[in-house]
Amino acid sequence: EIVMTQSPATLSVSPGERATLSCRASQSVSSNLAWYQQKPGQAPRLLIYGASTRATGIPARFSGSGSGTEFTLTISSLQSEDFAVYYCQQYNNWPPLYTFGQGTKLEIK
């Protein structure tokens, strides 16, 4: 099983500033990585797939980068609605065994 490790566990950032979230895979997942945003009491929402492709309707301030084992989600200028928990997920296995990181909580500084 591919283990996904996210850092930091909690990130405190002021509105308007940039946030950088990291995700590391225990082995290469190529670009088969997605990012999700989850707000309290809500389901996760797809932000990024293919490591860097924004999903439909996702603002341009969200960007993803990386390949292999190291990935980054960047939010360029934090808005109030961006404070949430973010998960990365790999989907590189065949047969499929999707695994998620443990999440990064992005909180207001």
Place this chain on the structure above:
Amino acid sequence: QVQLQESGPGLVKPSQTLSLTCTVSGGSISSGGYYWSWIRQHPGKGLEWIGYIYYSGSTYYNPSLKSRVTISVDTSKNQFSLKLSSVTAADTAVYYCARDLRGWLGPWGQGTLVTVSS
């Protein structure tokens, strides 16, 4: 746009079978091109993929749950379902269904909390 909605009992007794249904609206499961996944989230914890089904009925399951999981599809009702047998308190979680396009998941249903307790 496609929407998904989970339904089923919120309380299941230990050793019994958890049964949930996901109803898809705004698109047809049988149109192909997508898989349909179940994912769960233990209270205050991260996400665990359970498995998926294609409209044809082909399935893949998480090996950690494979012996207890069955996912089925009813294209006439535009629904897919999850059965998890021999449940214990460790199966208490919010269960989500989601559309799956080659690994990335979206949209998701709102989720349903299933508690395993006598």
